[in-house]
Amino acid sequence: MTVTRSGPLPDEVYDVVVVGAGVVGAAIARELARYPLRTALVEASADVGEGTSKANTAILHTGFDAVPGSLEARLVHEGQGRLAAYAEECGIPVEPIGALLVAWDDEQLAALPALAGKAERNGYRRTRTVPADELRRREPHLGPGALGALEVPDESIICPWTTTLAYATQAVRGGVDLHLGCRVSEVTEGSPSSRDRLHRLATGRGPLRTRWLVNAAGLYADAFDRLLGHTDFSVTPRRGQLMVFDKIARALVGHILLPVPTALGKGVLVSPTVYGNVMLGPTAEDLDDKRATGSTAEGLAFLREKGRRIVPDLLEEEVTAVYAGLRAATEHDDYAIRSHPEQGYVTVGGIRSTGLTASMAIAAHVVELLTEAGAGVGTAGELPPLTMPYLGEARARPYRRADLIAADPAYGALVCHCERVSRGEIRDALAADIPPSSPEGLRRRTRALGGRCQGFYCGAELRALFDAPGTEAAR
Amino acid sequence: MTREQPVSPTGRRERAVDVLVVGAGPAGLALASRLAAAGGVGVEVVDREDEPGGVPRYCLHAGFGTRDPRRPMTGPAYALHWADAAVRAGATLRTGVTVTGWSDGPPKGPPTGPPTDPLAVDVTSPAGLERITARAVVLATGARERPRSARLVPGTRPAGVFTTGELQRTVRLRHRALGRRALVVGAESVSYSAVRILREAGVEVVAMVTELPHHQVSPVTALDARLRHGVPLLVGTRVGELLGRGRLSGVVLRRADGRSTTVACDTVVFTGDWIPDHELARLGGVTLDRATRGPAVDGSFRTDRAGVFAVGNLLRGIEPAGTAAREGLLAAAPVLRHLTDGAAPAARVPVQVEAPLRWITPSRLDPADPRVATGGFILRTESGLAPWSSLVVSRAGTELHRQRLVLGATPNRTLRLSAAWTTRVRAEDRDAGPVTVSVEH
Numbered sequence: 001m002t003v004t005r006s007g008p009l010p011d012e013v014y015d016v017v018v019v020g021a022g023v024v025g026a027a028i029a030r031e032l033a034r035y036p037l038r039t040a041l042v043e044a045s046a047d048v049g050e051g052t053s054k055a056n057t058a059i060l061h062t063g064f065d066a067v068p069g070s071l072e073a074r075l076v077h078e079g080q081g082r083l084a085a086y087a088e089e090c091g092i093p094v095e096p097i098g099a100l101l102v103a104w105d106d107e108q109l110a111a112l113p114a115l116a117g118k119a120e121r122n123g124y125r126r127t128r129t130v131p132a133d134e135l136r137r138r139e140p141h142l143g144p145g146a147l148g149a150l151e152v153p154d155e156s157i158i159c160p161w162t163t164t165l166a167y168a169t170q171a172v173r174g175g176v177d178l179h180l181g182c183r184v185s186e187v188t189e190g191s192p193s194s195r196d197r198l199h200r201l202a203t204g205r206g207p208l209r210t211r212w213l214v215n216a217a218g219l220y221a222d223a224f225d226r227l228l229g230h231t232d233f234s235v236t237p238r239r240g241q242l243m244v245f246d247k248i249a250r251a252l253v254g255h256i257l258l259p260v261p262t263a264l265g266k267g268v269l270v271s272p273t274v275y276g277n278v279m280l281g282p283t284a285e286d287l288d289d290k291r292a293t294g295s296t297a298e299g300l301a302f303l304r305e306k307g308r309r310i311v312p313d314l315l316e317e318e319v320t321a322v323y324a325g326l327r328a329a330t331e332h333d334d335y336a337i338r339s340h341p342e343q344g345y346v347t348v349g350g351i352r353s354t355g356l357t358a359s360m361a362i363a364a365h366v367v368e369l370l371t372e373a374g375a376g377v378g379t380a381g382e383l384p385p386l387t388m389p390y391l392g393e394a395r396a397r398p399y400r401r402a403d404l405i406a407a408d409p410a411y412g413a414l415v416c417h418c419e420r421v422s423r424g425e426i427r428d429a430l431a432a433d434i435p436p437s438s439p440e441g442l443r444r445r446t447r448a449l450g451g452r453c454q455g456f457y458c459g460a461e462l463r464a465l466f467d468a469p470g471t472e473a474a475r
Numbered sequence: 476m477t478r479e480q481p482v483s484p485t486g487r488r489e490r491a492v493d494v495l496v497v498g499a500g501p502a503g504l505a506l507a508s509r510l511a512a513a514g515g516v517g518v519e520v521v522d523r524e525d526e527p528g529g530v531p532r533y534c535l536h537a538g539f540g541t542r543d544p545r546r547p548m549t550g551p552a553y554a555l556h557w558a559d560a561a562v563r564a565g566a567t568l569r570t571g572v573t574v575t576g577w578s579d580g581p582p583k584g585p586p587t588g589p590p591t592d593p594l595a596v597d598v599t600s601p602a603g604l605e606r607i608t609a610r611a612v613v614l615a616t617g618a619r620e621r622p623r624s625a626r627l628v629p630g631t632r633p634a635g636v637f638t639t640g641e642l643q644r645t646v647r648l649r650h651r652a653l654g655r656r657a658l659v660v661g662a663e664s665v666s667y668s669a670v671r672i673l674r675e676a677g678v679e680v681v682a683m684v685t686e687l688p689h690h691q692v693s694p695v696t697a698l699d700a701r702l703r704h705g706v707p708l709l710v711g712t713r714v715g716e717l718l719g720r721g722r723l724s725g726v727v728l729r730r731a732d733g734r735s736t737t738v739a740c741d742t743v744v745f746t747g748d749w750i751p752d753h754e755l756a757r758l759g760g761v762t763l764d765r766a767t768r769g770p771a772v773d774g775s776f777r778t779d780r781a782g783v784f785a786v787g788n789l790l791r792g793i794e795p796a797g798t799a800a801r802e803g804l805l806a807a808a809p810v811l812r813h814l815t816d817g818a819a820p821a822a823r824v825p826v827q828v829e830a831p832l833r834w835i836t837p838s839r840l841d842p843a844d845p846r847v848a849t850g851g852f853i854l855r856t857e858s859g860l861a862p863w864s865s866l867v868v869s870r871a872g873t874e875l876h877r878q879r880l881v882l883g884a885t886p887n888r889t890l891r892l893s894a895a896w897t898t899r900v901r902a903e904d905r906d907a908g909p910v911t912v913s914v915e916h
Contacts, residue, residue, distance in 0.1 A: 248754065291720070293631065295630065297629045300627050300629060321624045323632065400599070402486025409601035412600050412602065414571075420599075455637075456640040
């Protein structure tokens, strides 16, 4: 298994290099790991899933409201089924709690049948209209004035961190080289037709050679595309600020409470998280700066105003975390997945808010495109099964497992009290195939530091554990 | 009297104690020491951390123990003192033991009903899972400072953002996470502690900021920081935004007049703004006081769930450790009374405050038993109260008590109100509504 973070890159010719280890790039690398290929997954950040993949609404969509007939609609539909099954297999937390699109005025109420029709055109037939009294019964903490809802029973919440990490881990175990801290700055174009003509990538860690190249650079997919001479699309980062409320608030919300989409955009949702919190967001701000992942006073005020309307009691609870992510929006109304066979190059661009859901289907699609383009990928095999540490609330985590604690008391020694993370889980994460590169990365692998105290109690100890001899930080 | 039972099919060891105290800080330990000393009562104190003592463990300075045990000592010595006292009196003290919830979930039916439900909690420790049944449960889980996120401070999420609690623990572990230039948010007692800790750790404190028009400590403390150590205090100023990627690079400050300035620093410490650690209380269906966000208790530390008591800083955020310990000592008698007669409050009259007062505790009175074990109430004010202001206690338009504040009062500092009037709150005035405490200038 090869995971590198520094130093020169291997002096070998890869069959495929995937640029970008977000959820999409990691899924592609995992898919490629099934084939007899030398594949590398290269990532500019020090960890996988460091961009949009770590800061989103964490919903596994049915695709009911996609643009019918679009590539996105197809891949979301297909990806949802694949990821739901994969999550079950690997222990990625998923809860199929269902969504309610709540109508707050007559116009929104009148829009519900059309949405149900759109869902049908997207192959989703299980929507149902919920009258006001039933809505009130099922969501008693909803603010006054809800007139009815459209129920989408198969919308689910999911852990985005475990998903990306599971893909990357399985890829690495399947023989893919993961090179972190490896920003690609230049591509010297090659052609796969001649054995000598290869893509030569200049990276911050030296040169890298490959026959085939996949661009999964997320927010930077347009800039990368330009390195190969394409100007098909531009990424406009669309910032989504989100607020996460205390676990005590979880009892206030039963479903994903979606707004009815209007001409003004998708609007703000309230949703439980698989970690047992409640999330409010996102904003939708088109920006120029691809690094503008800060929150703003205006954004938070806007969310609080919206949230107060949807679930007023929510605003009485403490806020555990505030974060912002950037969606890779483009000028197109669909994904920008393009194959350039003559260049031995596939671009996976414009993967907006649905990338998590569609990730596995995108990966399969990309491998098809590579095959069509003439990359002899060979015959697919099966990857050894993977079990990820369970970070959700729907099953018993280690602190509730008498059997685990009996076998190893470290699982009964809690370090992060708010999230109930044991010393054993911290130890496991630090020794994993893809260890965290920062305390933040440790949080995404264990939930430690993600709770209401934000480090008041455990921050010092967790940083000390993270920096202890033998860990990634010490290396 | 601990009664051991075999492991249940779920892998949980089932145990029973008379009194379970959750939290081994000064309040919980002091209570346990006095309860155990009474004899004949099995008392167990559990704490989720590896060492007993609570917050004073991290307060390396002197100034503890002046009331009990009337011997000046440092925080760590004070923590040990109470742990020793509890164990010597015969209480069982267990650390590294986390109460994860109530075994029965929130109680069903009226919360003030007869104490029929046995109280039981689920526990995790390296020794495994347990279910502990108790005749009385005392919550002494303390308080913490609100972190940056809960204060809704916008900006990026860089490293270098602390609360005083995390700062204290970081220093204790001699960790290098502290930077070189720090900004301290707050100008109350704990804020000046943070300044001292930073300075002793070799970190330059570039400024302190408070939204209030003045600091909230003694003039000596404030002058010492400002003149001897050159730490400027910016009043009427709030934190507008955090800057920096990876590591904090600066903090945008907004003045009351609308002007903004950016302070270059790599560390910021958010001090004060306490929130009770009320999770277990809420999971148990215990009613909170809206103003303090701690359990609403009467003068005998009784919550509205029969057999569940709450003491110490869980009730309202931070008071000095000595206050919390004293509450623990004084809660012993009501807990013992409960064990003897199982009495639950017959009625609970709310005690509320009007602006600019922020909160009062205890915030409930049982007219049938209007004793206030500590002899008085503790309050906080939002803004400064002028000398010679009065606290006026009234109910349904009738003035019950009036107390002159000769020196006025300061935000974020203890304000006390005598409990001499509580016997005048009569049970038969059931419809008279809450008792109200207001300020008259």
